[in-house]
Amino acid sequence: MVTQGRVLRGAALAAALVLGVSACGSSDSGSPDGGAGNTPAALEGVGPISFVTGKDLSGNLQNQIDEWNKSHPDQQATLIELPEDADAQRQQFVQNAQTQSDAYTVLNLDVIWTAEFAANQWVEQLPESEFPLDKLLPTTVETAKYFDKLYGVPVDSDGGLLYYRKDLLDAAGLTPPTTWAELTDACGKIQPTNPGLQCYAGQFEKYEGLTVNFSEAVNSAGGVVVGEDGKPNVNTPEAKKGLDFLVEGVKSGQIPAAARTYKEEEGRRAFQAGELLFHRQWPYQYAKASATDGSSQVAGKFAVAPLPGLDGPGASTLGGHNYAVSKFAKNKKSAVDFIKFLVGEDQQRANLEKTSKAPTWAALYDDPALVEKFPYLVELKKSIEKAEKRPAVVKYQEVSTAIQSAVYDAMGGTTSSEDALKSLQGKLEELTKQ
Amino acid sequence: MSTTTEAPPTPSPPPPRQSRRAGAGRLAAALVTPTMLVLALVVAYPVLAAFRLAFYQKKDGIDPETGLLEQGETFVGLENFTDMLVGDAGDRFRNALFNTTSFTVVAVSIEVVLGVLMALVMHRAFKGRALVRAAILVPWAVPTAIAGLLWRWIFQADGVVNKVLDLETPILWTTDGFQAWVAVVIADTWKTAPFIGLLVLAGLQVISNEVYEAAKLDGASPWKTFWAITLPLVKPTLLVAVLFRILDTLRMFDLPFTLIGPGKDATDTITVIAYEEAVKFGKYGPASAYSVFLFLYVAVVAFVFVKLLGADVLGTRAGKKGR
The missing domain is CATH 1.20.5 (Single alpha-helices involved in coiled-coils or other helix-helix interfaces)
Incomplete structure (x- = not known):
């Protein structure tokens, strides 16, 4: 029996050796060049389509699809849900494109993927005249463009907000800070009487959120990460001031050390536990921090304001999603009609009411009934209108990883912000050269 | 005739x-x-x-007019391998190689000591032995990715470990640095020492009781008995267990990835950076080069281990002795 066991283990060893290295998929060998002029080829084909999106946490998507299906019996849409994690979603979209499968028709893409998907010709160029783009917030439409061509239609947006403890600021007779200096002052006045209260946190773990927070800091100090011309420009005094806001914050304790492990949810827990005076966060926190079931210690005690900057209000980084049409799908005309249906005012209103997702339809932000229900809409519109998109580069994943590396090390104190930016500039030039 | x-x-x-x-x-x-x-x-x-x-790279030229990417791949010879050893990507790779190796050496050493101790405890006859055996094996039964998440929870800034240590400034285990490396070693030890324990226990059970009785009659101390009898007799099984752990740890992916997160210099292993290159960046060339290197590295380590220590992986020893 022992011998048999050994033989089995030997076989297992051989298999383990081999499997260890064979986990790599094969790459796509390339598709014939689809002639892309300035006017997109007409998208044709009517029939059933699929709508592929990250996990639908709201539960409203199926309702929307049912409504479409009722009025389009010959163009039934089916919902395909991918994992909640954005990286996992992207991985599946990419694999679908590499195998040129027609399983996915309409894709729900994160705004940061536009350049990559467009440049690889995984998504179709869309005819601008087909969509009510002038009714949407202009900054969100920009996120769907690559080399001045439209590759998606923005359907929800996201902008950073400064959550603050209104009760504490009111008690100290302060208004929400519009500059970083005011933020520091406010902390200096309020913290001494509130032991255990930390000043400021954002998303500083080494992941996409750090790229977002760094870009915001740089933009808010008047700098750029990657300019309009597609060239990186981070080795500047403005960018240094932006990075220093984060680096000095950690050094002085204005940003608690623990915040370097925060993603969205860790930070939200800290804010809801009443441990943070200021918190840079997305709109989704508003509903959760307002919960009165005991999960939030700060319900009714906080409010939101635009992000502060160096000399005045800062600029948020733009989040959100665009709907795109897969290059390899059938029934592309149905896909365009389906996107038109979802992006319309009625659907966006219903979606906002049910899911509190930030719409792209500009007029919804000024609707009194909605503003009463979602008080943060006023600040959010300001945030999104002023927001900057993240670098629109093909190798976005590598660019973002390089940014995270540089910023994470600088915030950890292992490199100076000057050196970090200098070497980051070199890496970004390498990654964006054409 | x-x-x-x-x-x-x-x-x-x-x-x-x-x-x-x-x-x-x-x-x-x-x-x-x-x-x-x-x-x-x-x-x-x-x-x-x-x-x-491993000998190809995806083309990544961009048409300046349309912004579209060139399609297809080019043969680059040994470039993926030379990039791996020198240059910017080289730093990252050498760092990952060092992590992979240091995890293997340190974690497996600790696991061997603890695993043998566990086996000795499990081997003794006492009341509740079945319960102890089951309890020791629980970590081995937990999927590694889940274990990684559980440990992340334990090691987070306001987690159990920091509560227990009760330091002035809590240790940020999951931030990049030596502490992250330690966290991975702890979690890996917790997870796989029972594996060694289990295999060694099997080895202990085939040692005849008479040998121990003889030792007792000769007045050998328990310490002497362990070194002179238990260890040599359990060595063949132990070596196989250790070899398995070494090969496993060289391929370690789940713990650094889920417990600390990718992109941390202190814990990125070769498999983690290969995953990043392939899945995140779509660069299958360098990723394959890393994998091929790891394949050869694992093969060489296994070969040396078998040759030097005579680990009897394929169960051929008995046959050779018979000749």
Whole structure:
């Protein structure tokens, strides 16, 4: 029996050796060049389509699809849900494109993927005249463009907000800070009487959120990460001031050390536990921090304001999603009609009411009934209108990883912000050269 | 005499045996073929494909007019391998190689000590032994990715570990640095020491009781008994267990990835950076080069281990001794 066991283990060893290295998929060998002029080829084909999106946490998507299906019996849409994690979603979209499968028709893409998907010709160029783009917030439409061509239609947006403890600021007779200096002052006045209260946190773990927070800091100090011309420009005094806001914050304790492990949810827990005076966060926190079931210690005690900057209000980084049409799908005309249906005012209103997702339809932000229900809409519109998109580069994943590396090390104190930016500039030039 | 007439038949018996053997050989080949085909498909093909990919790179030129990417891949010779050893990507790779190796050496050493102790405890007859055995094996039964998440929870800034340590400034275990490396070693030890314990226990159970009785009669101390009897007799099993752990740890992915997160210099292993290159950046060339390197590294370590320490992985020792 022992011998048999050994033989089995030997076989297992051989298999383990081999499997260890064979986990790599094969790459796509390339598709014939689809002639892309300035006017997109007409998208044709009517029939059933699929709508592929990250996990639908709201539960409203199926309702929307049912409504479409009722009025389009010959163009039934089916919902395909991918994992909640954005990286996992992207991985599946990419694999679908590499195998040129027609399983996915309409894709729900994160705004940061536009350049990559467009440049690889995984998504179709869309005819601008087909969509009510002038009714949407202009900054969100920009996120769907690559080399001045439209590759998606923005359907929800996201902008950073400064959550603050209104009760504490009111008690100290302060208004929400519009500059970083005011933020520091406010902390200096309020913290001494509130032991255990930390000043400021954002998303500083080494992941996409750090790229977002760094870009915001740089933009808010008047700098750029990657300019309009597609060239990186981070080795500047403005960018240094932006990075220093984060680096000095950690050094002085204005940003608690623990915040370097925060993603969205860790930070939200800290804010809801009443441990943070200021918190840079997305709109989704508003509903959760307002919960009165005991999960939030700060319900009714906080409010939101635009992000502060160096000399005045800062600029948020733009989040959100665009709907795109897969290059390899059938029934592309149905896909365009389906996107038109979802992006319309009625659907966006219903979606906002049910899911509190930030719409792209500009007029919804000024609707009194909605503003009463979602008080943060006023600040959010300001945030999104002023927001900057993240670098629109093909190798976005590598660019973002390089940014995270540089910023994470600088915030950890292992490199100076000057050196970090200098070497980051070199890496970004390498990654964006054409 | 009949011997002359019988001479010819002497060579004749072999032919039928040979043909019977050949027939049996053909039958065996026919029977084994399906298995070999499946193995070729799921083992040989991926390995060869990875080797091929390691010599290619995806084109990444961008058309300045349309912004569209060039399609296809180019043959780059050994560039993926030279990039790996020198230059910017080289730093990252050498760092990952160091992590992979240091995890293996340190974690496996600790696991061996703890695993043997566990086995000795499990081997003793006492009340509640079944319960102890089951309890020791629980970590081994938890999927590694889940264990990684559980440990992340334990190690987070306001987690259990920091509550227990009760330091002035809590340790940020999951931030990049030596502490992250330690966290991975702790979690890996917790997870896999029972594996060594289990295998060693099996080895202990085949040691005859008479040997111990003889030692007792000769007045050997428990310490002496352990070094002179238990360890040598359990060594073949132990070596196989250690070899398995070494090969496993060289391929470590789940713990650094889920517990600390990718992109941390202190804990990125070769598999983590290969995953990042392939899945995140779509650069299958460098990723395959990393994998091929790891493949060879693992093979060499296994070979050296078997040759130097004589680990009897394939159970051939008994046969050799018989000769």
